[in-house]
Amino acid sequence: MRKSEILVGLDLGTSRVKVVVADLSERGAPEILGAGESVARGIEAGVVVNMDMASASIREAVEAAEDSADVEIGRVSISIDGEHIKGIDSRGVIAVSRSGGEITKGEVDTVLEAAKTLALPVGRAIVDVLPQEFFVDGQRGIRTPIGMSGVRLGSKVHIVTASQQAVDNVIRAVRKVGLRTDGITLRPLAASLASVSPDEKELGTLVVNLGAGTTGLVLYQAGAVRHTASIGWGASSITNDIAVGLRVPLSRAEQLKMEHGCALVSAAGDDPIEIPTVGGGPPRESSKQILAAVIEPRVGEIFELVANELKSTEYSNVVPAGVVLTGGGARLEHVAELAEQFFGTPARVGLPDRVSGSFDAVAxxxxxxAVGTVVATAETSGGGRYRGEMPLAGTVQRVRQLVDRFL
Ligand SMILES: Nc1ncnc2c1ncn2[C@@H]1O[C@H](COP(=O)(O)OP(=O)(O)OP(=O)(O)O)[C@@H](O)[C@H]1O
Ligand SMILES: [Mg+2]
Incomplete structure (x- = not known):
């Protein structure tokens, strides 16, 4: 297997750094070869707060992935997340060069480029340009204008922007380990690429990535990304609530959440749970239901923040056909049912199963x-071998722009 056919996805999470190794030598979806992870240090709510610690965590996870997949890793694709992320809509319009002629790929690239030329505040970087639709003369809602004829070509795009400094720091932390950056993707977008079907994107799906320190969201409607955002709250706040509510140390609260946590009081049952006393007294008895009574309102509050974020958009009245929950927080028992109640629409947990190979490693x-970061890079720079469902135009170029600063 040639080195160039290996793609590596790196997810710099607040709680764990996750690395996935995939093989792109076969046609079709990337094949997962292995995965590795480490306890994250020096990363908070998606951003690097301590360069040395973050780099050490990356090194550890990369080494674990090298062992698991039996490959040497030299390049990685990374994802970006955090409250500094802001998604905005933009439009571009150009005159088609030869009147009556066919619209070319070059013109599509130019009209996407035109939509990108918006006045960004100082210190902001464009991470992704996601086409929503094109206009040819008076006709709207066109998905692929190449080959059509017209005089004016317009584009409507969703642009993901981030703090340049936050992006720089992630690239720096990766470089410090001696790795090069292949691609950059918005984290919740990556999560959706790995776990959401074309039908779901078509019908309208809200993807909520429940991480430890951040909750990212992506709204799909009619096959395109309509909104992206990231909220600086995640599943670690549940742990804090358990620690305070049940008067236990944070480490024990985390363990209680993972082992007995349930997002729905009504489904929790009253199984007893032993709670150790701080200072070593005899353990107290509590129940799964009491634990759920601490968890449910906090998860509800996170969903509330997600709903509020959507209210500020033009999609406030659009009820998605479904909700897909990813991230470690999606492992919480009955969390999909709580999402169904909250959003009033079917919800499911999203596994990164839109890949092949040793899926168990990442099930x-x-x-x-992490898996979706590989999918995103495969779609844009996989030498055309793997063509994904979403035209991530502009991606290759902006990655070059973001990374070039370091060459
Ligand atoms: N079985 C489980 N039940 C409940 N919560 C869980 C379970 N497993 C993991 N979690 C929670 O999921 C979170 C970790 O998820 P994830 O790995 O997606 O976050 P991260 O990538 O480290 O953080 P972020 O994306 O916010 O930067 C932790 O808060 C953890 O407690
Ligand atoms: Mg994460």
Whole structure:
């Protein structure tokens, strides 16, 4: 297998760094060869807060992935997340060069480029340009204008922007380990690429990536990304609530959440749970239901923040056909049912299963972003071998722009 056919996805999470190794030598979806992870240090709510610690965590996870997949890793694709992420809509319009002639790929690229020329505040970087639709003369809602004829070509795009400094720091942390950056993707978008079907994107799906320190969201409607955002709250706040509510240390609260946590009080049952006393007294008795009574309102509050974020968009009245939950927080028992109640629409946990190979290594919603980062890079720079469902035009170029600063 040639080195160039290996793609590696790196997810710099707040709680764990996750690395996925995939093989792109076969036609079709990337084949997962292995995965590795480490306890994340120096990363908070998606951003690097301590360069040395973040790099050490990356090194550890990369080494674990090298052992698991039996390959040497030199390049990685990374994902970006955090409250500094802001998605905005933009439009571009150009005159088609030869009147009556066919619209070419070059013109499509130019009209996407035109939509990108918006006045960004100082210190902001464009991470992704996601086409929503094209206009040819008076006709709207066109998905692929190449080959059509017209005089004016317009584009409507969703642009993901991030703090340049936050992006720089992630690339720096990766470089410090001696790795090069192949691609950059918005984390919840990556999670959706690994776990959401074309039909779901078509019908309208809200993807919620419940990480430890961030909750990312992507709204799909009619096959295109309509909104993206990231909220600086995640599943670690549940742990804090358990620690305070049940008066236990954070480490024990985390363990209680993972082992007995349930997002629905009505489904929790009253199985007893032993709670150790701080200071070593005899353990107290509590129940799964009491634990759920701490968890449910906090998860509800996170969903509320997601709903509020959508209210500020032009899609506030659009009820998605479904909700897909990814990230480690999606492992919480009955969390999909709580999402169904909250959003009033079917919900499911999203596993990163839109890949082939040793899927077991990553059969976990917490791996959706790492796997999806590989999918995103395969779609844009896989030498045309793998063509995904979404035209991530502009991606290759902007990655070059973001990474070039370091060459
Ligand atoms: N079985 C489980 N039940 C409940 N919560 C869980 C379970 N497993 C993991 N979690 C929670 O999921 C979170 C970790 O998820 P994930 O790995 O997606 O986050 P991260 O990528 O490290 O953080 P972020 O994306 O916010 O930067 C932790 O808060 C963890 O407690
Ligand atoms: Mg994450």
């Amino acid at each position: 976990d919603p917490a791996y959706a972003a």
